[in-house]
Amino acid sequence: MAEAAKPSGRDGGRTLLAVEGLQIELERRAQPPAPIARNVSLRVDEGEIVGLIGESGSGKTVTAKSLIGLLPDRIRVAAGRAMYRGRDLFALTPQQMRAVRGAEISLIPQDALHALNPVQVIGRQVGEPVEVHTNRPAADIRDLVVRLLERVRTPDPRARAGDYPHQFSGGMQQRALTAMALSMEPPLILADEPTTALDVTIQAEIIALIRDLRAQTGASFLFISHDLGLVSSLCDRIYVMYAGEIVESGARDGIFGRPRHPYTHALMGAAPRLLGNPERLSTIPGRIPQPSEEMAGCRFRDRCPRVESRCAAPPALREVAEGHAVRCWLA
């Protein structure tokens, strides 16, 4: 089965990360393990900003966390490869993974306040990856931290480096975490809803920062979000996840200009627009199945406005236009 989607990326970009057939399972007591990411394949090219969108529980965060060995207890990679610069990330020993995490691939987590240590000053935390991965002298690291905080537009960075997390606003905390993720200038940054908790104007700043970084350092991003507007303005290519599966992938213009999967289509209709809203927003009947829920056939079938008899068989992800793949019989 031709499951691996191979949408073409930005011209000439070499593949930096290629995930193939990733299966993530939740171990359960007295029950077989429950799959929460199902045969996920995705690719990030060098210098590319790739969006991974989907609603809560679609499996997008767990997919990202699996790449740097940060899956919670009882959740494990059951199958698949994640090739990064010639190495399979899933085959690394914990020690090898520690060398990759933060230096090669870093994560900007959701929920900034819980990601920061409340009893350690911001500057120390921002500098920690450099402290762990290099032998640079402490004074050097302190200077670097100030430059990093400056780069994420923290006002008065030298003084603020000595603040504790609770003295930072939510937006400042998120910027500090971004600075931390950048500290080693990693080639790949996994950004997990980095702006969800932020005001729109600060959100716009973080987005501008990500664009700048890509331009300056050539870094690649896997940008996880449920905010379609944000993803449409930032990402080169997009993967849409639903109930543990990639249901559509393609270049931004293809996905937003002509969404082919009924779920992608429904998501776009559900978001209010700035102008020209209908009297009622279109909604998707029913609820998202748990990723672990087994269903015969297409996993969107029960909620799909266009369901047909053939949807009783599971559709494969197949290419419908160049670089545009859809998991739907009707596409």
Add this chain to the structure above:
Amino acid sequence: MLVQSQNVRKTFRAGRLLRRGSGVVALDDVSFSLAEGESLGVVGESGSGKSTLLRTILRLTPYDTGSITFDGKEIAAMDGDSLRRFRQRVQPVFQNPYSTFNPRFSVGASIALGFDLLGNVVKSAIPGEVARLLDDVGLDPDLARSLPHQLSGGQRQRAAIARALAVQPDLLLLDEPTSALDVSVQAQVLNLFKDLQVRYGFSMILVTHDLPVVTFMCDRLLVMKSGAIVERGPTEAVVRAPESEYTRELVSSAL
């Protein structure tokens, strides 16, 4: 006018914990009015004063000068019966309803408190009324027996709406009511507010940083920055031709 705010000012004094400045002006000469059945949107970023404004209208935060009237009566002067009546007629719905439910009470018991308070329904009829409200907000009445943590985010927000409606309010104050919800669930909840408004006839003040949510929900819009109203008008007109620099910024970041 249901609500009338005139030249309301609120300054938070700097305590020892605040390191700089001598006080924060949270509301700076805020005047607006809200007619019955109207939906007013308030947008602005954190620190713009929009949540303080909600709290002053709820009479949770006293204001320093100016006046806020509800149904013609000054809210600062209310006490005893008039205050109880006010607390029933004005109901908030917050971003995170989980923290507003008693985690040890079933959802049904939390909603039933409203009927107890109002005393307008005989005890034996309360379970039926709770079931009707849950049905009105699109929840399975069987969920009345669930504890708050057993509901999904969207279900919990619907339950919070049912609880607010139990006391037949005239005004709902909504503080980022859908910010924590997924887009498909947000669509259901926003449609629900509109449907319920037609059925129950309440007015709404909706505070959010999400401009498209306001343009979908509200007839009129206030834009706040640093405690002051920097722009106001019919929602669509403001969005089409924003006059203040700040509103322009908000509009362009929402595009």
